[in-house]
Amino acid sequence: MLEKTAKIYVAGHNGLVGSAICENLLQRGYTNLVKRSHQELDLTDQYAVEHFFEEERPDAVVLAAAFVGGIMANSIYRADFIMQNMKMQCNVISSAYSYKVQKLLFLGSTCIYPKNAPQPMKENCLLTSPLEYTNEEYAIAKIAGLKMCESYNLQYGTNYIAVMPTNLYGPNDNFHLENSHVMPAMMRKIYLARLIHDNDWDAIRADMNKRPINPTDNLRAQIGEGKVDGEDSKERILQALAFYGIEGNRVTLWGNGSPLREFLWSEDMADASVHVLLNVDFKDIIGVEKYSSVFYGTRTDGAVNRDNSEGRGGAIPDLGEIRNCHINIGTGKEITIRSLADLIVHTVGFQGEIVWDETKPNGTPRKLIDVDKLHSLGWTHRVEIEEGVRRLYRWYKESLEH
Numbered sequence: 001m002l003e004k005t006a007k008i009y010v011a012g013h014n015g016l017v018g019s020a021i022c023e024n025l026l027q028r029g030y031t032n033l034v035k036r037s038h039q040e041l042d043l044t045d046q047y048a049v050e051h052f053f054e055e056e057r058p059d060a061v062v063l064a065a066a067f068v069g070g071i072m073a074n075s076i077y078r079a080d081f082i083m084q085n086m087k088m089q090c091n092v093i094s095s096a097y098s099y100k101v102q103k104l105l106f107l108g109s110t111c112i113y114p115k116n117a118p119q120p121m122k123e124n125c126l127l128t129s130p131l132e133y134t135n136e137e138y139a140i141a142k143i144a145g146l147k148m149c150e151s152y153n154l155q156y157g158t159n160y161i162a163v164m165p166t167n168l169y170g171p172n173d174n175f176h177l178e179n180s181h182v183m184p185a186m187m188r189k190i191y192l193a194r195l196i197h198d199n200d201w202d203a204i205r206a207d208m209n210k211r212p213i214n215p216t217d218n219l220r221a222q223i224g225e226g227k228v229d230g231e232d233s234k235e236r237i238l239q240a241l242a243f244y245g246i247e248g249n250r251v252t253l254w255g256n257g258s259p260l261r262e263f264l265w266s267e268d269m270a271d272a273s274v275h276v277l278l279n280v281d282f283k284d285i286i287g288v289e290k291y292s293s294v295f296y297g298t299r300t301d302g303a304v305n306r307d308n309s310e311g312r313g314g315a316i317p318d319l320g321e322i323r324n325c326h327i328n329i330g331t332g333k334e335i336t337i338r339s340l341a342d343l344i345v346h347t348v349g350f351q352g353e354i355v356w357d358e359t360k361p362n363g364t365p366r367k368l369i370d371v372d373k374l375h376s377l378g379w380t381h382r383v384e385i386e387e388g389v390r391r392l393y394r395w396y397k398e399s400l401e402h
Contacts, residue, residue, distance in 0.1 A: 001029070001278055002060055002103065005368045009034040009058035009123065011043060011092060012065030013284040017107060017165070019172045020064055020270035028274065034058055038065075044087040045385075053095040061096050062277065063089065067138075077179075078137045082220060085141035093148050097158060102384040104151050104160040105192060105277045108142040110262075110328065110369050111135045112164060120332065120370040123164075146326045153282045153324060161276055161285070166330035166369055169388065170266025170379065171395045176211050177244045186341060188252045190350045197249035197352060205230030206400050209235060218245045249352030255362035257338025262330050262368050265383035265391070272329045275379045284377065328369040331381045337362075343386065347393050378389040 002008070012018035013035040022033055034056055041052055045067055046110070067077075067084040089106070096104050112127040113121045131139045142164075161389060172186045180188070188207075200306045209230035215223060219240060228240040231292035236248075246251030335343075341354055374380075 003027045003056060006030065006059040006102075007032045007056070008060045009036075009056065010062045010064060011036075011088075011331065012063070012380060013037075014172070015066075016168055016170060016173050016266050017269055018062070018064035019138075020170065020266045021064060021273055022244070024267070024270040024274045028278075033270055035234050043091055044084055046087075046091050049091040049095050050098070053099040053101075057099055058101060058104075060274065060277065061092065061101050062105045062107070063092050064107045066107070066271075073171065080135035081135075082141050086136065086144060089141065089148060090144040093105055093145070093152065093160070095154055096160070102159065102160070103347070104149065104278060105144050105273060106160060106162040107273065108146050108164045108326065109138070110164050110330070110367055111139045112143050112146070113369075117366050120368040121328070122370040123326055123373060126262060126324055126326075133259050134361055141241065150323065150325050153325070154362075158316065159282050161282065162278060162326040163273060164278055165269050165272075165329075166262040166264050166324050166367070168264055168266050169392055170267050170269075171392075173266070173392065173396075177213055178216060182261070182337065183340065183344075183389075184396075186253065187249075187344050187348065187389075187396065189244065189246045190341075190344055190348050190354075191393075191396070192246050193249055193251045193348045193352055194205075194348060197240070201234065203400075204237065208232070210400050213240050213244075215240070221326070223265070229371065240399070245355075245357070250348075250355065251350075251352065252355045252357050253337075253341060254357055254360035255334060255337065256356050256358045257341060259337050259362045259364065260334040260336045260366040261337060262332070263340075263385055263388065264330050264381060267389045268381045268383050269329060272379050272381075273303060276327060276377070280327075280377050282325065285327065285373075286322055297299050317323075319354070327373055327377070328371055329374055330369045330371050331384075332369070332371045333385070333399055334366070334368045334386055338391075340385075343389050347389050 010018050010022050010033060010197065013022050022035070025131060042048055042054060045090055060159060065088055082136065093104065110121065111132065113125055116129060117125045117130040124144070146162035149162045152158045152160055167181065169183045174180045175184045175188045177185065177188065192204065194209060208228065212227045212229035214227050223236055223239050228237060345354065
């Protein structure tokens with residue numbers, strides 16, 4: 001257990017999960033939090049990251065920063081998704097080791113699992129068959145991250161834990177139309193289509209000023225250079241929104257709505273993450289009976305190191321193969337994308353038409369995770385999807401007022 005005075009660096013503190021983790025830690029009395037915005041610290045810059053760790057010397061690290069997005073963003077920015085995430089992970093994890101961080105929590109994603117993995121997906125189905133093509137680069141980066149944690153633990157005796165959350169949603173979610181995930185994207189599209197039908201241009205302009213559109217190449221070819229915000233003409237705003245399938249009382253969504261997805265409220269995810277950070281060690285995951293003084297000794301600097309030997313690689317043969325030490329975090333419940341759309345339609349009060357564009361990809365047919373390991377470690381979710389959608393819509397509307 002980390003002391004209440006421990007210095008904890010939360011990478012990605014402005015994001016959906018990072019902000020919720022910071023709030024959860026504060027509520028538990030952990031007030032010595034270190035935060036850096038992307039402008040203050042570029043995690044893809046190796047020298048900047050090393051300098052930060054040398055100066056701050058955090059006791060624990062939560063690596064919640066990532067380059068993320070939905071199917072559209074993953075399809076357009078494939079190189080960015082693998083390169084940016086790999087750089088961030090390598091820089092933070094290697095510096096955490098160099099500067100003797102006691103505990104590190106790495107946040108991944110359940111997209112690490114094969115496209116056709118048996119459902120619900122257990123941790124041990126990792127790397128058993130091909131990944132979903134539409135998010136392959138992001139998945140490979142996250143697999144590398146969890147393997148870094150696992151490998152550092154096995155070689156150096158560190159205490160780095162990787163957690164794989166299911167689809168997240170909640171306060172501070174990303175509602176930008178270019179790169180948001182399915183639920184916030186769907187909610188904003190349906191909300192804007194209702195406003196267009198109602199001819200509520202004050203609300204439309206407020207929404208566009210809060211979250212302007214930075215056109216992709218395809219959209220730029222239609223509407224010209226420059227972002228689209230609430231100061232633009234009605235014609236340009238409507239043209240940009242139509243590009244994303246948003247029209248008066250009509251919304252076009254990708255696929256046929258059949259894929260099943262699991263969703264976890266971000267504040268639940270934060271609570272699970274902090275629970276693992278404070279209460280779960282690597283020895284708890286691989287089994288305390290395997291975790292002995294033979295396997296891990298103590299270094300002279302106070303950190304834990306395997307067999308008192310610096311840099312010795314590979315698992316001790318008597319322990320067999322140690323792998324899949326990550327932890328799934330989710331609800332163990334699922335909903336179709338079509339049913340989710342219906343739930344959002346009801347919540348927003350939308351009276352129009354939802355059109356499914358079946359020429360566009362569905363993504364993975366089903367992504368339900370097995371959460372038995374998580375439950376065995378003492379944590380279960382609290383917020384169900386119906387309540388979560390209501391909370392998210394309430395937060396979104398309130399965000400437009402600030």
